[in-house]
Amino acid sequence: YLSTATTIRASQWKDSLTLYTDLLDKTPDHYYGYQSVGLALYDLKRYEEAIEYFDESLEIMENFNSYHGRALCKRYLGDYQGALExxxxxxRMYPNFSECLYNRANLxxxxxxxxxxxxxxxxAIKFNDTYARLYNKRADVYYQSDQKDLACKDWQxxxxxxxxxxxxxxESYCK
Structure with a gap:
C-alpha cells in the first residue's frame, strides 16, 4: 500500500498517526487507510475518534481488522454489548482468529x-495451542470459578x- 517514494519519505513522519493520515490522503477511497488511522488512534487511546475511522473503513469494505479494532475501542469505552457484536x-469473517477470541473472552x-x-x-487454544497466554488466562478463569484442577493443569x-x-x-495454588 505504501509506494517507494512514500517509504523513502518515512523519516518525515514522527509517528504512525502522521504516516497513516498521509496514506489516507493519498488513497481516500481505500478501506486500509481508514483502518490504519483507526488503529493509530486506538494506540493513542483516542477511542471515539478511532471508532469513526473504523466506521469509515467498514463502509468502504467489510473487514475483520476494522471490526476487531472497533470492538477494542467500544470495550474501553464501556459499550460491552457493542463490543461483543x-x-x-x-x-464470522475470520473464525480462527485466536487474538479476537482472547479479547472476546476477556470481555x-x-x-x-x-x-x-x-x-x-x-x-482459541484449538487454533493456537502453543500460545502460553491463552492457557494462562484460561487457568485464571478456571481458578476464579473454583475449578482448581483444571487451573493447575493449564498453569503447568x-x-x-x-x-x-x-x-x-x-507453586502457590497447586501444591
Missing amino acids: DYNSTM KLLMEDTTGSINDLTL KTVDLGMLSAKEKL
Missing part, C-alpha cells in the same frame, strides 16, 4: 459470562510453554 462480526468476563469466556479460550502447560511468570501461581 463487533467481536462476533470479526469471528465476557467483564460481562460475568465465565462459561462463555472459557469456551472462547478453549477455542503455561510454564511448559515458557511463560515462567505462571510458575508462582502453580
Whole structure:
C-alpha cells in the first residue's frame, strides 16, 4: 500500500498517526487507510475518534481488522454489548482468529459470562495451542470459578510453554 517514494519519505513522519493520515490522503477511497488511522488512534487511546475511522473503513469494505479494532475501542469505552457484536462480526469473517477470541473472552468476563469466556479460550487454544497466554488466562478463569484442577493443569502447560511468570501461581495454588 505504501509506494517507494512514500517509504523513502518515512523519516518525515514522527509517528504512525502522521504516516497513516498521509496514506489516507493519498488513497481516500481505500478501506486500509481508514483502518490504519483507526488503529493509530486506538494506540493513542483516542477511542471515539478511532471508532469513526473504523466506521469509515467498514463502509468502504467489510473487514475483520476494522471490526476487531472497533470492538477494542467500544470495550474501553464501556459499550460491552457493542463490543461483543463487533467481536462476533470479526469471528464470522475470520473464525480462527485466536487474538479476537482472547479479547472476546476477556470481555465476557467483564460481562460475568465465565462459561462463555472459557469456551472462547478453549477455542482459541484449538487454533493456537502453543500460545502460553491463552492457557494462562484460561487457568485464571478456571481458578476464579473454583475449578482448581483444571487451573493447575493449564498453569503447568503455561510454564511448559515458557511463560515462567505462571510458575508462582502453580507453586502457590497447586501444591
